[in-house]
Amino acid sequence: MTDYKNIVIKNRRATFDYEILDTYVAGIVLTGTEIKSLRLGKASLVDCFCYFHRGELFVRGMNISEYHWGTYNNHVPKRDRKLLLQRKELAKLERALQDKGLTVVGLKMFINERGLAKLQIGLAKGRKNYDKREYIKEKDAKRELDRAMKR
Numbered sequence: 001m002t003d004y005k006n007i008v009i010k011n012r013r014a015t016f017d018y019e020i021l022d023t024y025v026a027g028i029v030l031t032g033t034e035i036k037s038l039r040l041g042k043a044s045l046v047d048c049f050c051y052f053h054r055g056e057l058f059v060r061g062m063n064i065s066e067y068h069w070g071t072y073n074n075h076v077p078k079r080d081r082k083l084l085l086q087r088k089e090l091a092k093l094e095r096a097l098q099d100k101g102l103t104v105v106g107l108k109m110f111i112n113e114r115g116l117a118k119l120q121i122g123l124a125k126g127r128k129n130y131d132k133r134e135y136i137k138e139k140d141a142k143r144e145l146d147r148a149m150k151r
Contacts, residue, residue: 007038009109011045016132018105018124024093026057027084028109028117033067033075038117040067043109050083050104050121052094057083059106059119083119096123 014020030038037043042065050059058080066074085093096102108120127135 007041007111009041009043009045011048011105011107013046014105014107014122014124016127016135018103018122018126019131020107020122020124021102022096022123023107024085024089024121024123026119026121028059028119029082029084030064030117031075033070033073034064035117036070037064037067037075038109039111042067045106045109048106050106052097055090055094057085057090057093057104059083059121062106062109062119083121093123101125 044063046061046063048059048061048063050057052058060080061078062081063078064075065077093104097104103124103126104121105124106119107122110118110120112118
């Protein structure tokens with residue numbers, strides 16, 4: 001039996017393409033075969049983003065592969081899934097999205113200690129190409145400094 005506690009799926013591209021301003025942890029509404037597939041680690045957060053529809057927050061572009069032993073009840077891998085947040089957090093995010101250049105992206109998906117699937121989302125501002133180059137330079141400089149400190 002696998003240990004579901006250590007299932008963590010990250011969106012590494014998000015921190016490179018966006019500057020994360022604020023983070024939230026949201027629950028995800030999933031079907032039976034989706035959670036089974038997620039517990040096997042068969043998910044991807046590449047190109048996933050969140051949007052509001054009628055006051056509710058949904059995530060689009062998140063891929064949860066079909067469950068291998070699923071029958072005709074299997075799920076659609078790239079369907080939009082509803083996110084569960086407190087009303088205050090939803091209102092705050094909706095107000096923030098009114099600003100130009102801000103978006104909500106999925107950062108990390110995990111299974112908490114109670115066995116529930118959670119998605120860490122971040123309010124993000126897109127980076128320009130020159131910002132990305134600066135980010136890479138800072139990261140390399142920090143890595144070199146850490147190496148020098150270890151010696």
